[in-house]
Amino acid sequence: MAITTDNAPAPPVAGKPGPTSTGRAGDKIFLGLSRGSGILLLVIMASIAVFLTYRASLALAENEGNFLTTFDWNPAGDPPVFGIAVLLYGTIVSSVIAMVIAVPIAVGIALFISHYAPRKLAAPLAYVVDLLAAVPSIIYGIWGALFLVPYLEGLNLWLDQFLGWTYVFEKTEVGVARSLFTVGILLAIMILPIVTSVSREVFLQVPRMNEEAALALGATRWEVIRLSVLPFGRSGVISASMLGLGRALGETMAVATVLSPSFVISLHLLNPGGGTFAQNIAAKFDEANELGRDALIASGLVLFVLTLLVNGAARLIIARRKEYSGANA
16 A cells, blocks of 8 residues: 655656756756856956967067066157056055045945944935946046045145155145045045945845844944954955955046056155056057057056956955855855
């Protein structure tokens, strides 16, 4: 006598495929699409790297200067001499300034929206932050050139007066505030919505039971955030920061609009001048000859490698700690 239960699967109807065969076909299709998408992404990345490397090799073969240490950029000269020392310095310094300013403020805004603000205020505030992330970079550049640069003169004078002893904030040249410090502030404003949006979504995913347990033990609001919210969202904040850093490293039009380019490295951040990879490519690509374009592509290859290194370092930071990577989730 056969024994049946209520949970036993129903026999397949004649003439219709069973759920197992349909599931297997769907799994195979999804597996093929996923694998193909991953391979396509690797092929695109490899193609970009090969193209940049090939064109960069043509320029470096003609370069009479040291590509890494030369301050000048004159690929049309006789002989051609160009280097990325100033561009590398300006890109890193402006991005670091942007991250130092933007990340703490973005985390604070994300915590306010997710855990402090009333619901009637949190929703429109989050909407405004998301809208700021969609503003084109050229709009930020125009606003920075017409509004930010003139009004930063007072801040520069204040920094020079009270923090000039640090050498970094000593202003030794007369001129408008078209400096790497101004670029860093503008980049901080541009990446602020990205870091805020991602961090806010991560903080909203904190298990409610963790927060309620901390409150039941007598923890204050700040202690709940410090002990439950921030540890849970640390990997998300790191990822959000890397997304913002990626935009800061490659920002073009806003930097080109605000910065007064010059191939001089100065530790005085308030002095006008400097340059970045993206700004230099945008400013010189149209007027460059064949060798000049290859030289610009060579600088683009350095920016490409720098971006990969930054993202790889962020991935290693997350992978070194299991609680960051979400392995225990």
